[in-house]
Amino acid sequence: MDFKNVTLSELRSLLDEKKIGAEELAKEFFGEIEAKDDKVLSYITVTEEEALAAAKTAQVRIDAGEAAALTGIPLAVKDNICTDGVRTTCASRMLEDFVPPYDATVIEKLKRDNFVMLGKTSMDEFAMGGSTQTSAFKKTKNPYNTDCVPGGSSGGSAAAVSAGLCAAALGSDTGGSIRQPSSFCGVTGLKPTYGRVSRYGLVAFGSSLDQIGPIARNARDCGTILNTICGVDPHDATSRNVPADDFNAKIGAGVKGMKIAIPKEFFGDAVDEEVRNAVMNAAKEYEKMGAQLIDCSISTLKYAVPAYYLISSAEAASNLSRYDGIKYGLRGEGRTFDEMIRDSRNRGFGDEVKRRILLGNYALSSGYYDAYYRKALALKQEVIKEYNEVFEKADVILTPTAPSVAYKIGAQDNDPVKMYTADICTVTVNIAGLPGINTTCGYNADGMPIGMSMIGKRFDEATLIQAADAFEQQFSPVRCTL
Amino acid sequence: MARLYPTIGLEIHAELLTKSKVFCTCSAEFGGEPNSRCCPVCSGFPGTLPVLNHTAVEYIVKAGYTMNCEISRFTKWDRKNYFYPDLPKAYQISQMPRPVCLNGHVDIKTSAGDKRIRINRIHLEEDAGKLVHDDYAKASLADYNRCGIPLIEIVTEPDFHSAEEVCAFIEKIRLLLKYAGVCDCKMEQGSLRCDVNISLAEKDSAELGTRAEIKNLNSVKAIGRAIEYEIYRQSEIIESGGRVIQETRRFSDTTGETTAMRSKEDAHDYRYFPDPDIPPIIFTEEELDAIKASLPEMPEARKERYMSEYGMKEADADTIINDKEICDFFESAVSAYNNPKSILSFMLGEFMRRINLGEMSMETLKVKPEEVARLIEYGDTDKINKNNYKNIFKAMLETGKTPEEICDAENYWVKEDSALLESVIDKLIADNPKPAEQYRSGEQKVFGFFMGQANKALKGQATPNAIREMLEKKLKG
Numbered sequence: 037m038d039f040k041n042v043t044l045s046e047l048r049s050l051l052d053e054k055k056i057g058a059e060e061l062a063k064e065f066f067g068e069i070e071a072k073d074d075k076v077l078s079y080i081t082v083t084e085e086e087a088l089a090a091a092k093t094a095q096v097r098i099d100a101g102e103a104a105a106l107t108g109i110p111l112a113v114k115d116n117i118c119t120d121g122v123r124t125t126c127a128s129r130m131l132e133d134f135v136p137p138y139d140a141t142v143i144e145k146l147k148r149d150n151f152v153m154l155g156k157t158s159m160d161e162f163a164m165g166g167s168t169q170t171s172a173f174k175k176t177k178n179p180y181n182t183d184c185v186p187g188g189s190s191g192g193s194a195a196a197v198s199a200g201l202c203a204a205a206l207g208s209d210t211g212g213s214i215r216q217p218s219s220f221c222g223v224t225g226l227k228p229t230y231g232r233v234s235r236y237g238l239v240a241f242g243s244s245l246d247q248i249g250p251i252a253r254n255a256r257d258c259g260t261i262l263n264t265i266c267g268v269d270p271h272d273a274t275s276r277n278v279p280a281d282d283f284n285a286k287i288g289a290g291v292k293g294m295k296i297a298i299p300k301e302f303f304g305d306a307v308d309e310e311v312r313n314a315v316m317n318a319a320k321e322y323e324k325m326g327a328q329l330i331d332c333s334i335s336t337l338k339y340a341v342p343a344y345y346l347i348s349s350a351e352a353a354s355n356l357s358r359y360d361g362i363k364y365g366l367r368g369e370g371r372t373f374d375e376m377i378r379d380s381r382n383r384g385f386g387d388e389v390k391r392r393i394l395l396g397n398y399a400l401s402s403g404y405y406d407a408y409y410r411k412a413l414a415l416k417q418e419v420i421k422e423y424n425e426v427f428e429k430a431d432v433i434l435t436p437t438a439p440s441v442a443y444k445i446g447a448q449d450n451d452p453v454k455m456y457t458a459d460i461c462t463v464t465v466n467i468a469g470l471p472g473i474n475t476t477c478g479y480n481a482d483g484m485p486i487g488m489s490m491i492g493k494r495f496d497e498a499t500l501i502q503a504a505d506a507f508e509q510q511f512s513p514v515r516c517t518l
Numbered sequence: 519m520a521r522l523y524p525t526i527g528l529e530i531h532a533e534l535l536t537k538s539k540v541f542c543t544c545s546a547e548f549g550g551e552p553n554s555r556c557c558p559v560c561s562g563f564p565g566t567l568p569v570l571n572h573t574a575v576e577y578i579v580k581a582g583y584t585m586n587c588e589i590s591r592f593t594k595w596d597r598k599n600y601f602y603p604d605l606p607k608a609y610q611i612s613q614m615p616r617p618v619c620l621n622g623h624v625d626i627k628t629s630a631g632d633k634r635i636r637i638n639r640i641h642l643e644e645d646a647g648k649l650v651h652d653d654y655a656k657a658s659l660a661d662y663n664r665c666g667i668p669l670i671e672i673v674t675e676p677d678f679h680s681a682e683e684v685c686a687f688i689e690k691i692r693l694l695l696k697y698a699g700v701c702d703c704k705m706e707q708g709s710l711r712c713d714v715n716i717s718l719a720e721k722d723s724a725e726l727g728t729r730a731e732i733k734n735l736n737s738v739k740a741i742g743r744a745i746e747y748e749i750y751r752q753s754e755i756i757e758s759g760g761r762v763i764q765e766t767r768r769f770s771d772t773t774g775e776t777t778a779m780r781s782k783e784d785a786h787d788y789r790y791f792p793d794p795d796i797p798p799i800i801f802t803e804e805e806l807d808a809i810k811a812s813l814p815e816m817p818e819a820r821k822e823r824y825m826s827e828y829g830m831k832e833a834d835a836d837t838i839i840n841d842k843e844i845c846d847f848f849e850s851a852v853s854a855y856n857n858p859k860s861i862l863s864f865m866l867g868e869f870m871r872r873i874n875l876g877e878m879s880m881e882t883l884k885v886k887p888e889e890v891a892r893l894i895e896y897g898d899t900d901k902i903n904k905n906n907y908k909n910i911f912k913a914m915l916e917t918g919k920t921p922e923e924i925c926d927a928e929n930y931w932v933k934e935d936s937a938l939l940e941s942v943i944d945k946l947i948a949d950n951p952k953p954a955e956q957y958r959s960g961e962q963k964v965f966g967f968f969m970g971q972a973n974k975a976l977k978g979q980a981t982p983n984a985i986r987e988m989l990e991k992k993l994k995g
Binding site for chain 2 (some may be wrong): 124134138236237238239242243272273274357364373374377400405
């Protein structure tokens with residue numbers, strides 16, 4: 037089997053036509069994981085036993101001719117999505133042995149389809165980072181060049197999809213954590229509209245920004261997964277009831293007459309020339325296919341990174357306070373509970389997490405709140421307004437996903453500000469709560485993938501999938517050689 | 519030195535009587551085995567999210583209306599961040615800039631007359647858990663059953679100047695919350711808790727003195743004692759030239775004194791910010807009108823109705839409305855037997871007497887209002903002798919039996935049988951020839967003696983009227 041290219045629809049046919057059994061399929065993927073993951077380091081936990089049991093149940097359903105879209109399909113899940121009985125570490129020492137007593141809503145939905153979970157993938161600790169190098173357990177490598185980062189924070193999921201170690205995966209995106217690793221690893225990743233997918237069971241980082249989404253080989257597969265995991269959830273008051281029958285319904289309609297806006301601020305000097313050129317070439321392809329390109333401006337972009345880091349760090353500082361060693365997770369020592377809490381947190385969290393907690397608490401502390409947090413919230417309103425204005429005349433917005441291709445491991449280790457700045461192209465989408473999709477639009481001279489992003493109107497993922505698919509149909513992906 | 523004058527403000531926490539907790543579906547009932555009433559949400563497990571219980575919102579709006587508050591059309595929740603082992607998320611979901619209720623007032627009665635206390639705000643938040651310190655095992659154990667029980671915090675303006683005013687206010691708040699059906703106000707169980715902020719300054723001084731906050735007050739009596747003590751303590755300091763320091767103090771019921779808990783320097787920076795997990799609420803006029811309309815009749819309205827409809831005296835009406843359980847009992851009894859006057863007289867008498875003696879309490883009372891109603895009706899219609907109320911009611915309390923069962927068993931029913939009456943009275947007169955002679959010679963007062971003896975002999979099986987008629991007839995012979 038061509039593990040790196042096989043799509044969900046192909047697997048669906050293979051399973052339904054009994055060309056392969058669900059157990060056999062899972063076993064084949066475990067064979068790939070066994071053979072290659074010591075080079076990629078994408079999985080923190082491999083759940084072979086549970087997967088084979090799930091595959092057996094899935095097979096019964098397939099045999100009965102009652103298969104759902106994802107029945108028997110082997111997927112990987114980012115390790116910040118809670119899985120009942122399967123440890124969920126957030127790639128942190130703090131939760132090294134944490135086994136959730138419940139499933140995240142998305143997992144419940146996938147289980148209803150009888151999917152097969154291959155394991156839990158690595159990530160930056162608590163999803164804070166863009167390289168997966170802050171993982172306490174598996175510092176995932178880029179399958180195109182194992183000297184390079186896979187991106188992050190959903191680097192394990194993106195690398196596993198890219199290297200053919202799963203059919204597709206779930207990631208989460210707070211400031212680009214699905215789209216940027218998808219870009220670095222040459223795969224397609226969709227960050228849904230805020231509220232489209234329940235966050236219940238997603239270990240919170242920046243609650244007003246977090247969203248779970250699919251990482252797959254193409255836009256259609258992303259749509260297939262989104263069809264299953266989307267929907268309003270009584271356990272998440274921020275989830276929204278916006279009906280969508282099929283996110284893939286507009287696939288094949290082409291892009292003739294589609295208005296694609298190009299915001300100039302996203303193509304400045306901060307973005308590498310090879311990336312700019314590749315994305316602009318893609319824009320020209322769209323034009324050839326009949327789309328109309330429009331110039332536009334998102335002038336708030338220059339404030340977006342600081343605003344994003346203030347909001348996400350403030351929320352994170354509060355969200356991560358619960359890790360105090362009392363109820364679960366790593367427990368430190370001390371004569372008083374104050375000492376014990378301090379020791380637990382000191383030992384449990386890595387440097388990047390501590391940096392964000394400090395930043396967040398500083399921004400929220402009395403006397404600084406107005407200067408930082410309140411201003412960041414005000415900027416959020418401005419960003420939303422600007423996007424609304426652009427969407428009055430455009431259907432989607434096209435931008436690079438990251439300023440560069442995947443960089444060498446260690447290249448940004450000592451410069452957090454530089455690392456934060458690299459999020460420039462993705463964070464406004466989270467601030468505005470919009471959907472965004474990354475798909476590969478080219479490769480640089482070294483063969484590293486270059487990703488482009490499309491940003492859609494609220495709850496209009498179908499148009500993003502339509503547009504991304506149109507490009508993918510005429511693009512020949514070069515898979516990694518690992 | 520001019521007389522020092524206390525200024526007091528209150529923060530009252532009341533647990534709402536919702537069936538489930540404020541952000542999850544766990545039971546909000548009091549007690550339970552430790553950690554038997556909690557779930558991943560209220561224990562703060564990673565990935566869980568709070569979902570607001572709208573009944574709790576309805577209840578705080580009701581509470582706001584009873585205290586004449588403005589209800590914010592737009593209200594939202596904030597996180598109050600601090601570490602403590604009884605707070606599993608390490609933040610409490612509360613309300614900072616946009617509480618549900620603002621600018622209310624409650625009128626109280628004191629020995630000096632009526633007074634209006636202003637309410638600054640009422641907001642909705644979640645309760646924390648409890649720590650149990652096990653000295654034997656040298657361990658502290660956390661019980662999260664109370665985590666997430668909905669709590670309203672009522673903040674008053676510093677409008678009080680005596681313990682009496684504060685106590686009158688707390689009693690009034692209890693009455694209002696109980697009548698509104700939103701809190702059972704059991705201070706001993708912690709469903710109503712009060713923190714007192716108190717400072718002293720010279721009367722008419724433009725500035726208030728430095729205040730102390732007193733916590734751990736679990737009865738109205740304790741609140742009164744703590745205030746008296748604190749006035750004494752602060753006066754001593756000021757009068758001896760010292761300075762009161764701003765701090766939190768704990769009251770001890772055993773010593774009657776307050777002791778320092780923590781000073782202002784130890785105060786937390788709670789780093790409040792809007793909770794991103796809970797969307798704000800925007801009330802429509804219709805929603806608020808519906809909640810207002812669903813409020814039950816409040817004590818003042820009941821009092822007015824009792825006075826105008828039942829012709830009750832104000833003092834009697836005050837007494838009966840002052841305890842919601844007693845008043846509800848009265849209401850039910852009246853709806854079973856429409857004679858408020860007789861029922862009131864029984865309840866203000868025999869009924870309340872037993873409560874005041876501590877022989878019965880409304881919480882454990884098994885006697886039903888309809889049973890009391892029937893008892894009174896039997897008395898009013900001469901089916902039993904009213905002199906037997908006491909005995910029958912006592913038996914009802916003790917045995918839990920109906921008045922009918924007791925009257926059957928103890929022969930309390932009035933008998934139509936005049937032969938029995940006649941024979942009892944004949945025997946009475948025959949046994950007491952001397953008093954009978956006295957009566958016949960015009961000494962009217964011995965009639966009372968015969969009435970008493972006849973009553974006793976008949977055990978209430980005849981009505982006083984029947985006895986009187988028969989006695990007069992026989993004595994005059």
